[in-house]
Amino acid sequence: MTGPRNGRTAGRDVAHSHDVVRVRIDLAYDGAGFRGFARQPDQHTVQGVLETALARLTGAVTPTVCAGRTDAGVHATRQTVHLDAPRDCRLISDLTRARAALDAMCGPTVTIWSIRRVPASFDARFSATLRRYRYRLCDREAMAPLWRHDTWHIGGPPLAVDAMHAGAQSLTGEHDFSSFCRRRGDQHLIRRIDTLAVRRLRAGLVVIDLAGPAFCHQMVRSITGCLVAVGRQRRPASWTRDVLAARDRQAVGQVAPPHGLTLTGVSYAAQGR
Numbered sequence: 001m002t003g004p005r006n007g008r009t010a011g012r013d014v015a016h017s018h019d020v021v022r023v024r025i026d027l028a029y030d031g032a033g034f035r036g037f038a039r040q041p042d043q044h045t046v047q048g049v050l051e052t053a054l055a056r057l058t059g060a061v062t063p064t065v066c067a068g069r070t071d072a073g074v075h076a077t078r079q080t081v082h083l084d085a086p087r088d089c090r091l092i093s094d095l096t097r098a099r100a101a102l103d104a105m106c107g108p109t110v111t112i113w114s115i116r117r118v119p120a121s122f123d124a125r126f127s128a129t130l131r132r133y134r135y136r137l138c139d140r141e142a143m144a145p146l147w148r149h150d151t152w153h154i155g156g157p158p159l160a161v162d163a164m165h166a167g168a169q170s171l172t173g174e175h176d177f178s179s180f181c182r183r184r185g186d187q188h189l190i191r192r193i194d195t196l197a198v199r200r201l202r203a204g205l206v207v208i209d210l211a212g213p214a215f216c217h218q219m220v221r222s223i224t225g226c227l228v229a230v231g232r233q234r235r236p237a238s239w240t241r242d243v244l245a246a247r248d249r250q251a252v253g254q255v256a257p258p259h260g261l262t263l264t265g266v267s268y269a270a271q272g273r
Contacts, residue, residue: 020084021092022120025050025064025102026113031075032149032259033109038069046070046110050081053105057098058089067124067266068131068215073258075150078113078265082124091115122268130194130267132211135224136260139231140204151205152224152260159206159231165198167230167237168208171223171244172196178247180223181216189216198227206231224256
């Protein structure tokens with residue numbers, strides 16, 4: 001499915017109208033059936049589904065901006081987007097009814113949590129101060145079938161969680177994460193991780209929680225793959241420091257699959273919390 005900017009002829013282009021209202025939408029999605037968040041020609045994406053539904057509600061081409069583009073197979077329990085909608089459209093006239101309508105139009109794999117007006121200065125991407133991710137790992141021989149979409153089943157023996165957490169601490173702070181990121185063009189790969197914790201929530205379930213202002217492509221999945229090698233005791237906890245220092249994409253080894261990763265929230269200063 002493609003978004004309204006790809007071939008939709010009905011409606012007017014909001015970008016050409018000054019009589020608009022900036023709107024924030026908080027949503028969640030099961031990423032299993034999507035080719036990622038970002039709109040792509042002839043691909044089923046979250047943004048494509050959302051913008052198609054928004055075009056029906058607004059009668060306009062309504063491009064959206066998200067807090068962070070997720071890859072194919074990655075989920076979100078709390079993603080944030082903004083758009084500029086015509087002031088006189090159905091979306092603006094009754095936000096409560098619009099939320100329910102948009103939720104229904106997007107289908108069962110997308111949930112619209114809320115729709116609200118925000119100041120024109122609010123930007124879902126650039127106003128964000130913190131992004132939070134969680135990666136789920138199952139280290140039992142058998143895994144509950146309901147976990148199959150959002151948990152990487154790595155099997156036993158149980159991971160050495162304390163060693164993983166110790167190794168993770170070398171990655172907190174601001175660093176060049178070249179070893180952990182797939183570079184896009186000439187982008188710099190200096191990033192800051194504020195918190196990085198590895199915990200066992202219950203027998204068979206280990207979670208990796210990360211928070212920071214921004215993450216580069218495949219960074220969380222690469223960190224997870226690195227920490228799993230430590231948890232399997234194939235590498236010492238100090239290896240994470242060596243991988244970071246190498247600034248070499250080949251140093252990290254296995255990249256964790258996308259389906260275990262979830263964007264769990266985005267924080268904004270003052271107006272957008």
